[in-house]
Amino acid sequence: MPRPGRNTYSDQKPPYSYISLTAMAIQSCPEKMLPLSEIYKFIMDRFPYYRENTQRWQNSLRHNLSFNDCFIKIPRRPDQPGKGSFWALHPSCGDMFENGSFLRRRKRFKVLMADPLAMAAGAKPSEAAHYLQQQHAKLRLSALAATGTHLPPVAGYNLGAASPASTFKHPFAIENIIAREYKVPGGLAFSAMQSMSAGYPLHGQLGSAWPHVYGTGAADTTAPISMASDYGAYGVPIKSLCHGGQTLPAIPVPIKATPASVAGLSALPHHLPAFLSNSPQSLSPTSPHAAASQSSPGAPSDALTSPAALQSVAVH
């Protein structure tokens, strides 16, 4: 038993792949997309392990962003100054870690050539960007037309049918991941917990069940747990929504929970405790991006309009 000296569990490597971590970061923000630097920040804020050797893991993470089709690059708009593009999750990548392990996916997510984006990318990378932008514009316009408003950063987040981004939360959402093991005092947290308990220290106490996560509600800059925000209603681990459906709405918020598909999960809590009702803006208090989101309502709304009409599947 390793003596918990100065190097406590918090300094251990979290049981998540870079893909998981990146997906968490992206899902954690209301816009569902982040610039690279914000992804870094998210990870470093929550996982002390990644406050060291930044050169190494950030290079790896960048490699993952480029290499894996589950991440898509969304160009900045003129009103969104800054460096680099935004990164988002591919609408159809859904539950890549449905096996419960956040270290290794069942299959690598690959877009097919039927995917217009893939085709554009295959032909000319530059055209893919154009395609994305156009899809963006179309979606944003349609959303605007439907709502007749300017899509405020947070309100737009909860748009209904008009907005691609509804209330569904990716299985990647850190809220979901945390919820699986953190919520459920009774011990309903199965999948993630089991997969984690293998090779990672998990004490019985829920309060310390996340040793690798930093500052549980401490007076620090981040509040990893409480950031669950309004994900609660859908915070249940909805599995097999993706691989069962096959035909997914190719929209940022890809998967819709049909009554049938959730039926088997009815035993799980359908609402979450009060601490979830935080403002999404509190997600990253240290983030200038979040602050910018508030000041410029136009920008974040773009996040709602990730490229649509993308067809892709996990490669077999």
Added chain:
DNA sequence: CTCTGTTTAATGATGG
């Protein structure tokens, strides 16, 4: 120059 982003290659780790 630094930060992003892409790409190739080698190596480790894991699942079937």
Added chain:
DNA sequence: CCATCATTAAACAGAG
């Protein structure tokens, strides 16, 4: 054991 996925290193180009 092999196929596949993940990690790491490194070279390189381009943008800001």
